[in-house]
Amino acid sequence: MANTVSFMTRNFGKYNPSSLDSYEQIGGFSALRKALSMTGEQIADCLAACAVKGRGGAGYDMGKKWRQAREVNQPRKVVICNADEGEPATFKDRTLMENDPFRLIEAMIIAGYSVGAQDGYLYLREEYSHLRPLFQNAIWQVREKGYLGENILGKTGFSYDVHLYSGAGAYVCGEGTALVESMEGKSGRPRMKPPFIKQCGLFHLPTCVNNVESLCLVPSILLDDKKEYLSYGTQNSVGTKMISVAGNVRNPGAFEIPFGVKVRDIIFDLAGGVKNNHEIQLIQFGGASGKIARPEDVLDIPYTYEDLTAAGVGVGSGAILVIDKRTSVLDFLLATQEFFFHESCGQCTPCREGNTQMKLLLEKVMAGMHTGEDLQNMKKIIMIMKNASLCGLGETAQNALSCAMDLFPECFAVKTEGN
């Protein structure tokens, strides 16, 4: 039986998410008190010692990010919590926010203290508007109690506030630079880099962006000086991870697991196996932008960064999408490509035109009308999108298709040659 753990989810069900008093009764804000007894550098060092990888998808070293943010020599800085969570099949951040909103706010304050920021913004995706009142209420209570404002908890010079910002419903706004563009009131399109947002982000201020889950790890890591966190996982994938399992499984849901649990145990124990015992056709890891695998290639590997990468997939957003044999591979691919066709911001040609052409070519394949030249063109477009797109959306939009061409060549067999 696969085990789940309660490290960042330890408060779930233990307090009333609408009440700061009840959060404090279970020890809420003791991590902030501990943080304020440390230097900002010590906090970043603690995260670096745990080798925490950012949970937003790119896996950037969190301790390093906070150190770099600290080192930027500017009087005003900004922290942003990225709660855009637009990757299909991904809902682990929502689960964390619904069940433990005060932990996230506490973590954002610790982040602000560590990097030397004065303002923190919670960028909440439009589709999570039901969470707005919860967070508005939570921020208001936290401010009233003096955990936000001037000289927080008597720490002279540490003045910080948290603000709620709602996105407008575009997947690309989860990308850090598109996110800050949209917060500045412009259309949410990624910026050319450099400059990087850590130097010049929101309103030209140095900006430190972290995912919800990344931040939610911080209070628990600090409280016992990282001991429990380091006891979970494997040598190269330390700690715990929130995953979301969706698709044709009996019990879709978000689970906190120690790294190293077998993929089979995640799907068959935690998520209850496949509905009506249908055979699995494919599994996609990390959301719609993630790679896909045949079940026999991944079911018996441990869920770790290194094992998933070796198997040709990746952790990404932490989503695991199980597709059984009732769905055709091509139907799945077209649905994925339509998502990216719709969500491409259109700013750069490889992504805008690539997604359009890919969708048209897939429709041709589905109609059995494609030629060998069409397949060559698909491969060429995949290569161009991967290498020449301006942001991660265009770079990864064809991941599933690219894998499928290798894994399911029968789906692309040419029936008509010529024209």
Ligand SMILES: Cc1cc2nc3c(=O)[nH]c(=O)nc-3n(C[C@H](O)[C@H](O)[C@H](O)COP(=O)(O)O)c2cc1C
């Ligand atoms: C198209 C696109 C969408 C993204 N969406 C999200 C998102 O919804 N949430 C998120 O945390 N990161 C998202 N990211 C990654 C962010 O750009 C950034 O790397 C992340 O928020 C940094 O936080 P972390 O270091 O804690 O992972 C997205 C990236 C791209 C290219």
Ligand code: SF4
């Ligand atoms: S890759 Fe796509 S989403 Fe990213 S900037 Fe280019 S067009 Fe926009």
